[in-house]
Amino acid sequence: MKLMRDPRMKTIDRMAFALTLILVGVVGRILLFKYANFETVLVVSLLAGALLGRVYALVVPIVTMAISDALIYLLGFGGQFGIVAILGISLFTWTGFLFVGLMGTRLKGKVITVTKSIALITGTGLIATLIYDIWTTLGFWYFLRPHTLESLTHVYAMLAPFTVYHLMSSLMFIPLIGTIFTYVHENGIPQLNIAPIAGKSDEENGFTEACPALPSSSQRHPSSLPAWSPSPGGPSSWPPTSSPSP
Numbered sequence: 001m002k003l004m005r006d007p008r009m010k011t012i013d014r015m016a017f018a019l020t021l022i023l024v025g026v027v028g029r030i031l032l033f034k035y036a037n038f039e040t041v042l043v044v045s046l047l048a049g050a051l052l053g054r055v056y057a058l059v060v061p062i063v064t065m066a067i068s069d070a071l072i073y074l075l076g077f078g079g080q081f082g083i084v085a086i087l088g089i090s091l092f093t094w095t096g097f098l099f100v101g102l103m104g105t106r107l108k109g110k111v112i113t114v115t116k117s118i119a120l121i122t123g124t125g126l127i128a129t130l131i132y133d134i135w136t137t138l139g140f141w142y143f144l145r146p147h148t149l150e151s152l153t154h155v156y157a158m159l160a161p162f163t164v165y166h167l168m169s170s171l172m173f174i175p176l177i178g179t180i181f182t183y184v185h186e187n188g189i190p191q192l193n194i195a196p197i198a199g200k201s202d203e204e205n206g207f208t209e210a211c212p213a214l215p216s217s218s219q220r221h222p223s224s225l226p227a228w229s230p231s232p233g234g235p236s237s238w239p240p241t242s243s244p245s246p
Contacts, residue, residue: 017185018056021048024177025064030071037166041065042132043173045097046125049104051185057101065094085143092139096132103128117182118175125174126167133163 021044028040041064049057069090081089103124110120134156141155 014052014056017181018048018052018060021056021060021181022064022067025060026068026071028173029064029068030075033072035165037133037162038169040173040177041068041097042100042129042170043125043177045101046104046121046128046174047178047181049101050107050121050124051104051181053108054102054105057105058098061097061101062094065090065097081144088143089136089139092136096135099135100125100128100132118179121178121182122171122174125170125178129166129170130163133159133166 025041025044032038032040041061044064045057045061048060052060104121107120107124110117137155137159141152145151145155
């Protein structure tokens with residue numbers, strides 16, 4: 001089966017697809033906020049570019065980050081940074097995800113097998129993860145640390161374990177979420193074709209009776225009773241009134 005081709009989705013379908021990506025990105029970011037660098041925004045940004053194209057590669061990351069940032073600060077998870085630092089770091093974070101989405105557009109229109117499709121998306125996602133971390137760490141240093149070479153070196157040295165966590169997040173979420181969305185993009189949502197059974201006869205539903213139903217005892221006629229023939233040594237009348245003598 002071929003994947004990654006554009007099936008000429010209608011505008012309403014593309015919008016619904018993009019909204020679902022945004023929902024996954026927002027919910028994943030909120031639920032995983034306390035786990036360092038485990039997030040779903042990168043994968044939905046990458047898929048928006050790879051499956052929907054350049055416009056959605058810009059729209060999906062921006063809307064996802066706008067909604068999730070608003071929820072994070074409303075829920076009190078935003079920390080104690082000043083407004084200048086928050087806006088500055090957000091600038092680097094948002095543009096980082098925009099770059100990931102634009103990287104995804106390089107995959108749009110690729111026609112390869114299922115396994116290679118997911119492998120290509122995952123490989124691109126890992127490269128995008130490294131670039132994203134390098135870029136956003138630069139913003140963190142610029143707005144929160146002294147502007148010295150020693151400070152910059154220290155910040156990037158501290159980045160190493162967090163980048164490992166981010167790569168693990170990409171290795172986990174890109175194949176999982178990517179496989180689901182790539183399949184739906186290519187084939188649509190699977191439909192269950194279950195015909196209603198109630199109100200149909202047995203013949204219409206493909207069932208036949210193994211034997212005819214027996215009438216109730218009140219409907220039985222004496223002539224319909226089975227004939228009885230005496231067994232050797234048994235009584236000669238029906239029904240028997242006593243047991244035969246030994």
